[in-house]
Amino acid sequence: MGLKFAVLRVTAALACVLMVLLMCFQPVAGNEQRMGRKLAATTLKQCLAKGGARTAFPGTSEYSTARLAYNLRERYAPSAFVFPTTVAQVQNAVFCAKQVGVGIVPRGGGHSYEDYSLGGRDGVLVVDMEGFKQFSYNKAAKTAVVGAGFRLGPLYLALWNAGKVTIPAGNCPTVGIAGHALGGGWGFSSRKFGLVTDNILEVQLVAANGTVVTANAQKNKDLYFAIRGAGATSYGIVTQFTFRVHDVSAPVTHFKYRWNDKAVLFKNFKSFQSWGLNVPAEISAAFYMDPSGVSWLEGTYLGKKTSLLPLVKTFLASAAPNPTRVEEELNWIQLILVNWNYPSNTNPNQLNNVPFTTNTFKAKSIYVNGPGLSDAGINAMINAMNTGSNAYFIYDLYGSQSAINKVVPGETAFIHRNSLYSIQMVASWSNDNNAVTQTSYITRYWKVVRTYATGQAYQNYIDRDMPLSAYYGSSLSTLIAGKKKWDPQNVFNFPQSIPLK
Ligand SMILES: Cc1cc2nc3c(=O)[nH]c(=O)nc-3n(C[C@H](O)[C@H](O)[C@H](O)COP(=O)(O)OP(=O)(O)OC[C@H]3O[C@@H](n4cnc5c(N)ncnc54)[C@H](O)[C@@H]3O)c2cc1C
Numbered sequence: 001m002g003l004k005f006a007v008l009r010v011t012a013a014l015a016c017v018l019m020v021l022l023m024c025f026q027p028v029a030g031n032e033q034r035m036g037r038k039l040a041a042t043t044l045k046q047c048l049a050k051g052g053a054r055t056a057f058p059g060t061s062e063y064s065t066a067r068l069a070y071n072l073r074e075r076y077a078p079s080a081f082v083f084p085t086t087v088a089q090v091q092n093a094v095f096c097a098k099q100v101g102v103g104i105v106p107r108g109g110g111h112s113y114e115d116y117s118l119g120g121r122d123g124v125l126v127v128d129m130e131g132f133k134q135f136s137y138n139k140a141a142k143t144a145v146v147g148a149g150f151r152l153g154p155l156y157l158a159l160w161n162a163g164k165v166t167i168p169a170g171n172c173p174t175v176g177i178a179g180h181a182l183g184g185g186w187g188f189s190s191r192k193f194g195l196v197t198d199n200i201l202e203v204q205l206v207a208a209n210g211t212v213v214t215a216n217a218q219k220n221k222d223l224y225f226a227i228r229g230a231g232a233t234s235y236g237i238v239t240q241f242t243f244r245v246h247d248v249s250a251p252v253t254h255f256k257y258r259w260n261d262k263a264v265l266f267k268n269f270k271s272f273q274s275w276g277l278n279v280p281a282e283i284s285a286a287f288y289m290d291p292s293g294v295s296w297l298e299g300t301y302l303g304k305k306t307s308l309l310p311l312v313k314t315f316l317a318s319a320a321p322n323p324t325r326v327e328e329e330l331n332w333i334q335l336i337l338v339n340w341n342y343p344s345n346t347n348p349n350q351l352n353n354v355p356f357t358t359n360t361f362k363a364k365s366i367y368v369n370g371p372g373l374s375d376a377g378i379n380a381m382i383n384a385m386n387t388g389s390n391a392y393f394i395y396d397l398y399g400s401q402s403a404i405n406k407v408v409p410g411e412t413a414f415i416h417r418n419s420l421y422s423i424q425m426v427a428s429w430s431n432d433n434n435a436v437t438q439t440s441y442i443t444r445y446w447k448v449v450r451t452y453a454t455g456q457a458y459q460n461y462i463d464r465d466m467p468l469s470a471y472y473g474s475s476l477s478t479l480i481a482g483k484k485k486w487d488p489q490n491v492f493n494f495p496q497s498i499p500l501k
């Protein structure tokens with residue numbers, strides 16, 4: 001699902017004001033520190049220049065532009081940005097970061113909830129992978145090779161144009177495939193095709209010692225395990241993915257049932273939950289609610305409208321009467337457009353030009369396993385939705401019949417394989433004075449739900465306040481062993497990366 005509801009469409013003018021603000025943002029430093037930093041910057045500049053990739057250093061307009069991230073909450077100041085277009089240039093960036101002694105992180109689409117692709121702290125070298133746009137489709141093998149610089153919109157379009165195929169990714173066209181795939185990747189066909197991470201057949205990455213490594217089911221199996229769920233930054237910079245792709249040439253149906261009545265939240269949620277226990281994998285769906293009393297069920301059926309209706313009958317029978325109903329039969333690429341609120345007759349090429357939007361927010365997540373929350377739990381959860389907040393809550397259905405839950409938990413580093421749904425809670429604000437209050441609403445909500453649910457959380461909705469065990473559970477010790485082997489000096493780190501011990 002995603003954050004489309006709270007998306008703030010930043011106009012060009014506003015973006016300019018923002019860039020000026022960012023340019024003025026300089027960390028306070030003593031004289032000596034400043035000189036040390038200047039020296040490091042000079043060395044870094046000279047070293048990166050040898051690779052020949054475009055760079056952006058503080059004090060330039062290129063730097064201010066590059067510093068824009070989806071979440072404006074943390075405005076980290078990297079030591080520099082580098083924009084490689086070849087694997088050799090990525091290798092050189094790793095070499096330079098080590099030589100100068102600065103941190104280094106890769107950036108895909110820049111949608112990390114905690115701005116970890118800006119380093120998660122000041123002074124890190126950001127390797128922006130946007131230049132990696134290689135794409136090829138193998139019809140016979142049903143696979144696609146995809147560069148780490150793709151965003152979801154252009155990737156959906158490329159796959160559709162190549163052979164009416166897809167990967168089961170999320171709805172937001174500007175999210176980067178790299179971060180999305182390496183931490184999971186749930187979308188409106190995941191119950192049928194699995195998470196995006198389950199469809200990674202191979203990656204090519206630049207490891208901490210500068211070597212180019214291939215990881216797949218035969219080669220470097222430990223790395224192949226680790227990057228599917230815990231692949232963000234910790235083990236290296238992924239330059240290229242090979243994905244298993246899926247035929248979506250047949251008609252599909254988009255559905256949405258919407259209510260605007262606070263009094264029916266309990267009834268609708270309970271109906272969603274019991275329906276969700278027993279839904280065929282051809283349906284992927286999410287439930288939404290917020291304190292204003294709006295609620296809806298939205299999703300995709302991989303089939304025609306006439307065969308959808310019997311499958312949502314039990315949900316509609318137990319939910320409140322008379323929702324606003326949408327049931328639209330479409331082709332797959334129209335569905336992708338509609339999922340992002342474009343009209344279905346929009347030219348699909350628009351997916352290559354979706355404007356990069358921003359937001360200022362804090363999010364948390366938690367998994368609920370079957371059979372779901374008790375009535376007391378649902379009541380407590382709804383009561384915890386503070387009316388003073390503009391927070392909203394999204395419940396992404398996983399469920400027993402889904403391809404997601406058919407993967408054996410120890411097969412990949414993604415451990416959340418026994419879940420009925422994940423809950424995402426998002427609070428956003430435009431005035432920073434409201435940050436603490438808004439954040440406290442969802443924290444309180446999370447604590448209430450925690451007493452009824454698992455302590456697991458979704459690593460792609462990364463939240464600085466969670467322990468790593470919530471994301472990686474029993475796979476954490478294997479991940480630490482892999483980290484020791486592949487990055488013994490902890491070259492690739494951020495506040496929630498896989499540690500050495
Ligand atoms: C508006 C919005 C909608 C969303 N919708 C969904 C959804 O429907 N389903 C879902 O599952 N998630 C969704 N998400 C969450 C999303 O999957 C994560 O935020 C994801 O990490 C974003 O990837 P990115 O490449 O855009 O982000 P980035 O910030 O660029 O990267 C995220 C992390 O991955 C690391 N990374 C990036 N590139 C590489 C690389 N090449 N090699 C190694 N590590 C790398 C970064 O260093 C960072 O730690 C959404 C997020 C937003 C903001």
Ligand SMILES: *[C@@H]1O[C@H](CO)[C@@H](O)[C@H](O)[C@H]1NC(C)=O
Nearest residue numbers: 207208209210211485486487
């Ligand atoms: C880099 O590290 C990997 C993992 O330890 C190892 O297999 C490879 O040989 C190393 N390469 C070099 C050039 O040291």
